[in-house]
Amino acid sequence: MEFELKILGSSSATPSPDRHHTAQVLTIGNQINLIDCGENTQMQLMRYKVKHQRISNIFISHLHGDHFFGLFGLLSTMHLQQRTQPLNLFGPAGLDEILTTQFRYSHTQLSFKLTYHELDTTVHAQVFEDKAITVHTLPMQHRIDCCGFLFREKPKLRHLIKDKLPGFLTPAQLVRLKAGEDILDETGNLLVANADVTSEPNRSRSYAYCSDTRYKEDILPYIKQVDLLYHEATFLDELKEQAAYTMHSTALQAATLARKAEVKRLLIGHFSVRYRDLTPLLLEAKSVFDNTQLATEGKTISILE
Amino acid sequence: MEFELKILGSSSATPSPDRHHTAQVLTIGNQINLIDCGENTQMQLMRYKVKHQRISNIFISHLHGDHFFGLFGLLSTMHLQQRTQPLNLFGPAGLDEILTTQFRYSHTQLSFKLTYHELDTTVHAQVFEDKAITVHTLPMQHRIDCCGFLFREKPKLRHLIKDKLPGFLTPAQLVRLKAGEDILDETGNLLVANADVTSEPNRSRSYAYCSDTRYKEDILPYIKQVDLLYHEATFLDELKEQAAYTMHSTALQAATLARKAEVKRLLIGHFSVRYRDLTPLLLEAKSVFDNTQLATEGKTISILE
Structure with missing residues (x-):
């Protein structure tokens, strides 16, 4: 069964001419999950040939615009194209009111059932389950309520x-x-x-998504030995004071967490616009955790069974 | 003095891989006006080297997403880049509440003064004036409250x-x-x-922006003999019933209005995604009003004094 992550955006909040705001597509079997939805995500989905009509769950980590300003356009397009399949939307308190306000003024009655699941971003709790997977929140520490997400396959049959x-x-x-x-x-x-x-059954694969957050070791038990960890790495460690002040992480910190959690692979992203060349961020992370890659636009990682 | 229109987006609501949602930049002297702000406008501004910090007025015609979903990201970026110059925002009732709701949940206190001017979209009224120009609303007829805008230089000195x-x-x-x-x-x-x-003084130049609307002759007195008319042309006239039903216009109707108003030049845009090749729309309009151009991304029109 497919377990594949595709990166649609690598940029932090201030946009860059050749990077996009955060959005990721996690395909598990026939199920497509969208994780965060920065501005222009619907165009990035088109570019990378992901059919938005096949998305069944959208997970929004927090209400900073670079993580959800593409949601309005994507939902509108689903509606204009007369989607009928239900859609789950997971997000922090407030997202529902923001969407409802917009739909009211645009006189929009969605063509499909949108079920909103309000998240408690302060706890590690299961928020989704189907036959194949579970999804748990990962409490982050950012300037506003924010959580990551842990996707894990259920134990498989022998x-x-x-x-x-x-x-x-x-x-x-x-x-x-x-x-x-x-x-x-x-x-x-x-x-x-x-x-x-x-x-023995095939092993159960797992993906942990951590953005945006300051360095935070108390999530280690939850992400222990995951197959793939995405962790934001907005800055180089020489700017760790700025990272702390803005409640972001450095590449070194992301890699340190990956090493301590004994994950198999690390992806870093959410890069500050000041870094035209991302090599220093990659090298800094690899100095601590070698199996690191940059989460740049179009990057696709498949986790084999 | 410069009087230049630049097109950032030509697409109607359903997005297309190579077109962008509606946004236009009208530069009059040192003053930059943004007219509508579809998703990804901030990236289009970067692409066409328009510095967003120089924008002083933003005019939003109506609250369908393809005309304003880029506003949140653009305002956020202005804030992140610590803009201090005040900004005028003109839009229909509701835009203020939508923005306020978002800023509340993202804990955003803008770094600059944003003055919101609520528009009465049903009348032709002056909504802005400075030393050089006036801006009037043009009542449109669409599925929700919508107005166009008429930009006109003030009479000049002999x-x-x-x-x-x-x-x-x-x-x-x-x-x-x-x-x-x-x-x-x-x-x-x-x-x-x-x-x-x-x-005699130099003549006073004028630009009329009409989107989205069904064919509507009662605005003829307001747009009479303008230098440049932009009019939406979502469909070919063979789909005029669909145009009427969705309260849009056809290329033929846009050109008919241009001819009756005796404007100097016509730009058509807001094209349905069904038209991969825009030539039939252009030819249809030119059959009625020859001095027509397509308002496609990057198109720039300067009106000489």
């Missing part, structure tokens, strides 16, 4: 080892074996030991 | 004909001659006839 399966097993028993159970006979004695006929 | 000027005139008398007055002696007798020593 693999049946066909050569070792006795022929008498019923379909219902096979289902129980995949779920990890032993098969007992009518008197309760072991008939087939699960370990003898199944092998 | 030219002094140096060779014919008597040497005894004081600076104050020269000012009165420029203003069209005769110069009288102390007893009230004609000393210098204005017509003998001055020539």
Whole structure:
């Protein structure tokens, strides 16, 4: 099953001629999640051939414009193109009022059902669940209420080892074996030991999105050993005072968190417009955590099963 | 003095990969006016090297997103870049509440004074005046409250004909001659006839912006003989029923209005995404009013004195 992240924007708040504001697309199987939605996201979706009609969940981390000013246009276009599939929108308190105010003055009655889920950005809590994944908030520390998101596949079914399966097993028993159970006979004695006929399931992949925030170690337990961590890295560490003042992070801090959390890969983004060349940010992060990449426009990362 | 219009977007509401939503820049001397502000206007300003810090007035025609969703990002960027010059914002009822709601949740206290001027979109009234120009609303007829804008230079001073000027005139008398007055002696007798020593002033240039609207002849007296008329032309005339239903205009209708108003030049824009090739729209308009151009991204029209 696909588990792929695509970056639509790498810029922090002040725009740059060749960078876009934050937006990411996380595809898990047939489900497309949009994470943040900076201005012009709908055009970036077109550019990278992501069909907005297939998006089922939108997660907004906070109400600074560079993370959600593209939402109005995207929702309007979905409406103009007569979307009918329901859409989940997750965001902090206030987003609902902002949208409702706009729709009222534009006389917009959306063509689809938009379900708004107000987030408590101060806690680590599950906010979404379906057959395949869960999504939890990650409390960030920024100038306004802000949270990240942890996407994690649910535990998967064990693999049946066909050569070792006795022929008498019923379909219902096979289902129980995949779920990890032993098969007992009518008197309760072991008939087939699960370990003898199944092998380990595919692992459950995970992605943690952390933006915008100052360096914050208390989220380490939540992001421990994730496959992929995105962490904002607005500044180089030589500007760590400015990072602290504006409640952002440096590339060094992002990498330090990645190392302490023992994640597999790190992506850094949300770069200040002052950095025309991003190499110093990448090198700074790699000096602490080697498996780091820049989250630049169009970058796509697939996590294999 | 410069009088130049620059087009930043030509698209109607449903976006197109290579067109942008409506926004125009009208430069009159040192004054820069932004007319409508579709999503991504701040990036289009960068692309066409218009410094947003020099914009002094923003005019929003109506609260459909393709005409104002770029406003939030533009104002935020002005703020982030610590603008101090005051800014006038003209728009229909509701825009103030929409902005105030957003600024409240993002904890934004703008670094500059933003003066909001609520427009009555149903009348032709003066809404702005400075030394050089006046701006009047043009009532449009659309699905929600909407107005266009008429920019007109004020009457200019007459030219002094140096060779014919008597040497005894004081600076104050020269000012009165420029203003069209005769110069009288102390007893009230004609000393210098204005017509003998001055020539006609430069003409006052004018630009009328009409978007979005159905065909509407009652604005003819207001736009009579303007130098440049922009009129939306969302559809070809073969879709005039759809134009009427959605309260838009066809290229033929835009050109008909231009001809009846005896304007000097016509620009058409706000094209439906269905028209990949805009030539049929241009040809349709030119069949009625030959001096027509397409208002496409980057198009710049200077009106000479």
